[in-house]
Amino acid sequence: MRITIPLIWTLAGISSAAALAVALPAAMNSRSAARRELGQLERDRGPAQQIAAARASAPAWAARPRPWRGLARSVSAVLESSGLPPSALSSLSPEAVAAVSDQAQLGAKRQRASLSLTGVTLPGLGRFLEAWRSAEPAWTITSIDIGPERSAAATAPAEGGDLPLRALVRLEAFYVDTGGTKR
Numbered sequence: 001m002r003i004t005i006p007l008i009w010t011l012a013g014i015s016s017a018a019a020l021a022v023a024l025p026a027a028m029n030s031r032s033a034a035r036r037e038l039g040q041l042e043r044d045r046g047p048a049q050q051i052a053a054a055r056a057s058a059p060a061w062a063a064r065p066r067p068w069r070g071l072a073r074s075v076s077a078v079l080e081s082s083g084l085p086p087s088a089l090s091s092l093s094p095e096a097v098a099a100v101s102d103q104a105q106l107g108a109k110r111q112r113a114s115l116s117l118t119g120v121t122l123p124g125l126g127r128f129l130e131a132w133r134s135a136e137p138a139w140t141i142t143s144i145d146i147g148p149e150r151s152a153a154a155t156a157p158a159e160g161g162d163l164p165l166r167a168l169v170r171l172e173a174f175y176v177d178t179g180g181t182k183r
Helices: 004-057 071-081 101-106 122-135
Strands: 089-094 108-120 140-148 165-176
Touching: 071 089, 071 122, 108 122, 122 140, 122 165
Parallel strands: none
Antiparallel strands: 089 108, 108 165, 140 165
16 A cells, blocks of 8 residues: 555656646747737837827817818808897808818818808807807807998897897818718
């Protein structure tokens, strides 16, 4: 009985050594492959950090979507949602899309437009501007020129005693043209 226990231990040691001898080359290959992958990961980390830094330093307008919808349709929808009649829009003049010269390498574009509202009151203009900001965040209002309405119908005060006004609103949209499809 005493001879079988050392024999069992010897057989267990031999079988363990044989299993280790079989598994060792695969383990060494896996270790070598893991070191190669870690090295590649370290090499890729620098450019990934540069990309992340470039994205963080990009201007806020670079993340804005391109204003795909037609401007006339957008203005009409905002007029309706703000309670102004469609006749309040007397003119709409979109300009051609132009490249932004100092950001041309990014594909930066600028689009401008101006619209003229007539017969609106100051509260009505405020409702329009608030609705525009909510409905069309891609378009920024860059200037507003407000003056009294100069027509025969403008002699009587409108809602709440407010005189009708004319307003020239200038709009601008900055975006990065990625060449994607229209939504």
